[in-house]
Amino acid sequence: MQLSSRRLYLLSLCLVVLWLGLIEWAPFLLSLPSSDAKGVAFFIYWFFSPACHQLKESSFIIYGNQMAVCSRCFGIYLGMMLGVLFYPLIRSFDFSRVVHRRYIMLASLPMVGDVALLAVEAYPPLLWLKALTGMFFGFALPFYVLPALYQMLGRWSNFKSLATLIQTRGLS
Amino acid sequence: MNKEFYLKAALIGGCVAGFLSVIPIVNWLNIICCLWVLVGGVVAVYILNTSAPGPVTYGDGAMVGMLAGLIGGVLSGVIKLLLNIAGFGAGMVALEQLADRFPQFEEYLGMARTATVGAGMMIVGLFFTIIIFAIFGTLGGVIGTAIFVKKKKEPPAQA
Numbered sequence: 001m002q003l004s005s006r007r008l009y010l011l012s013l014c015l016v017v018l019w020l021g022l023i024e025w026a027p028f029l030l031s032l033p034s035s036d037a038k039g040v041a042f043f044i045y046w047f048f049s050p051a052c053h054q055l056k057e058s059s060f061i062i063y064g065n066q067m068a069v070c071s072r073c074f075g076i077y078l079g080m081m082l083g084v085l086f087y088p089l090i091r092s093f094d095f096s097r098v099v100h101r102r103y104i105m106l107a108s109l110p111m112v113g114d115v116a117l118l119a120v121e122a123y124p125p126l127l128w129l130k131a132l133t134g135m136f137f138g139f140a141l142p143f144y145v146l147p148a149l150y151q152m153l154g155r156w157s158n159f160k161s162l163a164t165l166i167q168t169r170g171l172s
Numbered sequence: 173m174n175k176e177f178y179l180k181a182a183l184i185g186g187c188v189a190g191f192l193s194v195i196p197i198v199n200w201l202n203i204i205c206c207l208w209v210l211v212g213g214v215v216a217v218y219i220l221n222t223s224a225p226g227p228v229t230y231g232d233g234a235m236v237g238m239l240a241g242l243i244g245g246v247l248s249g250v251i252k253l254l255l256n257i258a259g260f261g262a263g264m265v266a267l268e269q270l271a272d273r274f275p276q277f278e279e280y281l282g283m284a285r286t287a288t289v290g291a292g293m294m295i296v297g298l299f300f301t302i303i304i305f306a307i308f309g310t311l312g313g314v315i316g317t318a319i320f321v322k323k324k325k326e327p328p329a330q331a
Contacts, residue, residue, distance in 0.1 A: 030276065042277050046297070049270050050304045053203035056273065073205060098230050101318040141311070144230060148314045151231020152238070 005093040008150055009084070012142070016081045023048065023074060027065035044068050060127060072111070075131030079138025087142055095150035099143045107140035177224040181236050185216025185312075186243025189305065193248040194255075206308035212244045213237030213312020214319065221320045228321045230314060237313015238306050245305030249298035256294060264290075266297065 022044050029041035045054065045068050052069040059066035060074060067074055091099070110133040118125055189212025193199050201207045216236045221228045256264065264284065271281040283289045 030274075038276065039280075042274075042280050043296075045274060045277070046267070046270055047300050047304070049266055050202065050301055051206045051308065054270075054273055076205070104315070104318050141314075144314045144318055145234070145311065148230035148234035148310075148317070151229050152234040155231055155235060 005095045005150060008095070008153065009088065009093060009146065012146060012149070013081075013084050016077070016084050016142075020077050020081050023068040023077065024062065026068040027061070027063045030065045031063040058125065058127070058130070060131070070130070071127040072130040072134040075134030076138035076141075078131070079135035080141050081138075082135070083139040083142035084146070086139075087146060091143065095147040098147045104137075104140045104144060108137045111137045177220055178232075178236050178239065180223065181216045181220035182239035182243055184219050185212040185214075185236065185240030185309070186247060188212045188215045189240060189244025189309065189312075190247025190251070193244065193305075194251045206304060209241055209244055209305050209308040210312035210315065212240045213309040213314075214316035216240035216309075217313050217316030218320050228317060230317050233313040233317030233321065234310050235313070237316065238310040240313070241305040241307070241309015242302060244309060245302035248305070249301045252301075253294055253298060267293070 026041050026044040026048075029037040029044070032038070048054065048068040052073045054066070054068070055070060056066050058070040058072070060071050061067075069077070091097075114129060114133040117123065189209045192208040192211070193202050199208070202209065213233075213236075216239070217228065217233045220232060220236050224232075264281075267281050267284050271277050284293045
C-alpha cells in the first residue's frame with residue numbers, strides 16, 4: 001500500500017485537526033447538561049491522560065472547563081497543525097527529503113529553555129508562554145514526521161514481512 | 173534492511189517504554205508528553221542505527237519507533253492488567269487520578285469498581301494505551317533519527 005504524497009498530507013491534516021478537535025471538544029461536552037455528552041467527555045479526557053498530567057492550573061480553560069491537555073501540550077499540537085498546514089507552502093508536497101536536523105534542535109530550544117527557567121523559578125508559570133514555546137517545537141515536527149510516514153508506508157511490505165517473521169520465529 | 177534488526181531494536185525500545193511506564197514513581201515522567209514512550213522510540217532508533225549495516229532513514233526510525241511503542245503499550249497495559257487482577261489495583265490508578273482531577277467523573281470511577289464494567293474499562297484503557305504509545309513511539313523514532321542518524325546521501329528513488 002503506497003499513499004500518494006497529497007493523500008498522505010490530507011490524511012495527516014485530518015488526523016491532526018481531529019486530535020486538536022478532541023482536545024477542545026472535551027471541555028465543551030463537559031459543559032453540556034447531557035449525561036451522554038459527559039460520558040463522551042470522560043472518554044476523551046481518559047484517552048489523553050497517559051500523555052499529559054492534565055493539571056488544571058497548567059491548562060487553558062474554555063467553556064468553564066480545562067482542555068483535555070495542558071497548555072504546553074496544546075501548544076505542541078497546535079504547532080503541529082500549523083506545521084502540517086504550512087508544509088506545502090514551504091516544502092511543496094516533496095516528502096522524499098527531510099529538512100536538516102538542526103531545525104528540530106533549534107525549535108525545541110525555546111521549550112527546553114522555558115522548562116529550565118521554570119524549574120529554577122526564574123519567573124512564574126505563564127500558560128501562553130508554555131503554549132508559545134511548545135508551538136515552535138510542534139511546528140517543526142511535521143517537517144520530519146510527514147516524510148518519515150511517507151517512507152514508512154513505502155516500507156509497509158517490510159512490516160508485513162516482519163509480522164510473518166514474528167509468527168514463524170516467535171519473539172525470542 | 174534485514175527485518176531482524178527492526179525486531180531487536182523494537183523489542184529493546186518497547187521494553188524500555190513498557191517497563192519504565194509501570195515502575196512506580198518513575199512512570200510519573202510519562203505525563204510529560206509520554207516521555208518514556210518517546211525515550212523507547214529514541215532507544216529503538218539508537219539500537220537500529222548501531223546494529224544495522226545499512227543507512228537508517230526517517231522511515232526506518234518511524235517504523236521501529238511505532239513498533240517499539242506498540243510493544244511498550246502492550247507490555248505496560250498487560251502488566252497493569254495483571255497487577256489489577258492480582259489485587260494491586262494498578263490499572264485503576266489512572267482512573268483514580270482522572271477522578272481526582274475531574275470530580276465530575278467520580279461516578280465513572282464507582283462504575284469501574286464493579287467487576288463487569290471494570291473489566292470492560294480495563295480493556296478500553298489497554299486499547300487507549302496502545303494507541304497513545306504507538307503514536308508517541310513513532311514520534312520518538314522520528315526524533316531519535318534526527319538525533320542519532322547523520323544525514324546520508326538519499327538512496328535513489330524507486331521507479
